[in-house]
Amino acid sequence: MAILPRGASAARRVGVRAACGLQATDAAHIMPRKSQVLDVMLDPRLLRNDPHAVATALARRGFEFDADAYAALDARRKALQTRTEELQAERNRRSKAIGQAKAAGEDIEPLKAEVSGLGDQLEAAKRELDAVQTEQDEIRSGLPNLPHDGVPDGLSEDDNVELRRVGEPAGFDFEVRDHVEIGEGLAGMDAAAAAKITGARFTVMKGGVARLHRALIAFMLETHTAAGYTELNVPYIVNADSLFGTGQLPKFGDDLFRLAEPADYYLIPTAEVPVTNLVADSIVEAEALPLRFVTHSPCFRAEAGAAGRDVRGMIRQHQFEKVELVRMVHPDDSEAALEAITASAESILQALELPYRVVALAAGDMGFAAGRTYDLEVWLPNQRTYREISSCSNFGDFQARRMGARYRDPDTGKPRLLHTLNGSGLAIGRALVAVLENHQQADGSVAIPAALQPFMGGITRLAPAGQAAAAQ
RNA sequence: GGAGAGGUGGCAGAGCGGUUGAUUGCACCGGUCUUGAAAACCGGCAGGGGUUCACGCCCCUCGUGGGUUCGAAUCCCACCCUCUCCGCCA
Structure with a gap:
């Protein structure tokens, strides 16, 4: 009997194992996996919407967080993600159309030719997005928790x-x-x-x-x-x-x-x-x-x-x-x-x-x-x-x-x-x-x-x- | 360690490579009926992300990673985990 309900989905946590599946290397490489994983540390929305507030809070712990650099990185992420998802949406649309054409008994070869260029673009966009997200995750997983309001000031x-x-x-x-x-x-x-x-x-x-x-x-x-x-x-x-x-x-x-x-x-x-x-x-x-x-x-x-x-x-x-x-x-x-x-x-x-x-x-x-x-x-x-x-x-x-x-x-x-x-x-x-x-x-x-x-x-x-x- | 089976939504359990992110049942939420409850019936109900004032739209996820393909839950490879039998063992 399980002590706790276990999420069978396990959709998250693609994370650490995958990222550090690279053997007995440095433990510092252990990272959460990018995107759709929720194991980033601080609330990603807070980090995105108000990075300077995060920097201020972390400064109480003596932790330096470069809010501007992070914001710039996130701007890049946003542009890349939008582009990548648009390409994916386009590919999905076309593939679906091919399926319908085939079901209708039409010739699908010309349709296939149209899509062929999309794949390469998509792959390139994905790679870029991936790199930026990895960088963001590395930053995020190294950020300590925000001190609660009632915590005394001081560094030692x-x-x-x-x-x-x-x-x-x-x-x-x-x-x-x-x-x-x-x-x-x-x-x-x-x-x-x-x-x-x-x-x-x-x-x-x-x-x-x-x-x-x-x-x-x-x-x-x-x-x-x-x-x-x-x-x-x-x-x-x-x-x-x-x-x-x-x-x-x-x-x-x-x-x-x-x-x-x-x-x-x-x-x-x-x-x-x-x-x-x-x-x-x-x-x-x-x-x-x-x-x-x-x-x-x-x-x-x-x-x-x-x-x-x-x-x-x-x-x-x-x-x-x-x-x-x-x-x-x-x-x-x-x-x-x-x-x-x-x-x-x-x-x-x-x-x-x-x-x-x-x-x-x-x-x-x-x-x-x-x-x-x-x-x-x-x-x-x-x-x-x-x-x-x-x-x-x-x-x-x-x-x-x-x-x-x-x-x-x-x-x-x-x-x-x-x-x-x-x-x-x-x-x-x-x-x-x-x-x-x-x-x-x-x-x-x-x-x-x-x-x-x-x-x-x-x-x-x-x-x-x-x-x-x-x-x- | 050897042989076999399997990993799909909170749980159980389907799923000829193409409108399937996914049939169905249970659980749960809302409604009808009832003095009330149960039963019955109707409806809703996976998670994460992006964008939007909002309605919404879009992307990703069927153990994990990779591959084939215009398109993968479905095919191929590797790994992880679970179950059954055998071996070993406290």
Whole structure:
């Protein structure tokens, strides 16, 4: 049974596959296919009718868009398209006339001779049009989403706006350890072993720490499904189409682990990719909205631009796990849905008794596809700072347009782009770090938050190696 | 991996190379009838794009790409996907 109605037509998406069917070349070549495909990113009409407004909006993100050049290109496109379609119409008319003449038993040879020149003209016009459209598509697929009106101005994280703080950082009357020290003390965290097996930025977890990691996953899935999210289990390997749909491609291939063999697939950088793409290429019935999904998955990131950052511990790994929340909603509901998805993520932090703050990202600090983003940052006592543990974004129709995700408007009967959102609920590795650090005790043990204890066989603390196992 | 079958509108399912972008059924929307509903009957109903103030007109799309032809859902080639049987396998 299908989870979602799949559009059998699949008329769109001629796109990426065709365009990048050219093997393991550069991921940057991945493009939507021209014309009749709706996976261009920003609304093509907005781009055509008011390119300067687009340029102004994108400038808030620090993105330069040459509106005049684009407008000039579009003028060429228009002329070429008109000419091409006129030629096609002419050819269709004549061919139809030949058919009728033949049916009437007339001699069609003279008619055929008349049409012969048309073919060449048409082919030439098509080629030209094709080139211009390809150029336009390349530009469009590289344009980030427009920031929502309410997004704070600014180009860097320094311009982010703190919305609220929840929970008081605990006072410690001993020297606060970081999670690496705590994890090693518990004999539960081993970076050296992972380095031997693989390399840098991996960790082997063991015993109580591994169990705590698993408990966090189970607790989060339980909490979110109880709140109405439908649990999913999805592929961790995806194709280029899916990554284009959510916006990782064509621009951010460097952040991905790519499997060139035996197939040109990618490891997912987040479950957002497979889950959001469930609605790719389909028309969802209006009553089915909102769709709310939760899934647990590993995430694989090359961290290409992060050399030297967060090298110690589990903050920044090539492989980590995450519980992800995804919603597909009616366009009118996406603003409220962002608040709701953020609240879902916050409920986990509250249950885990972790102090955190909520930050509205500035226009220039948001991800490529996001129209508005709230980050949740958890308090890390050793670093004496708040660190990102969840990112909740409203993508508006940006991803929906790229992947062809629509719902049927009951009033008009016509398909319309739906809105997509997602948020981490939460990143498991960082949640583990936060629990270890915030709930550490003077003796090196770690108190298990009450909410987690049922998923830990009822134990209330993790004890350092050498101490008696676990208190009841 | 081997052998076979197949991919057509929201779904199901037709379609001698020529007024077929596509018969029909279901679903859906509107109407008649009814106190109301159901049934019955009548009508409407694929997606995308261009152009137009608008009515409308035009182009593209029958898995994807290419080829043959004046003309392709229909013929040819390649690829992708699905199903059945066999092999392998958690």
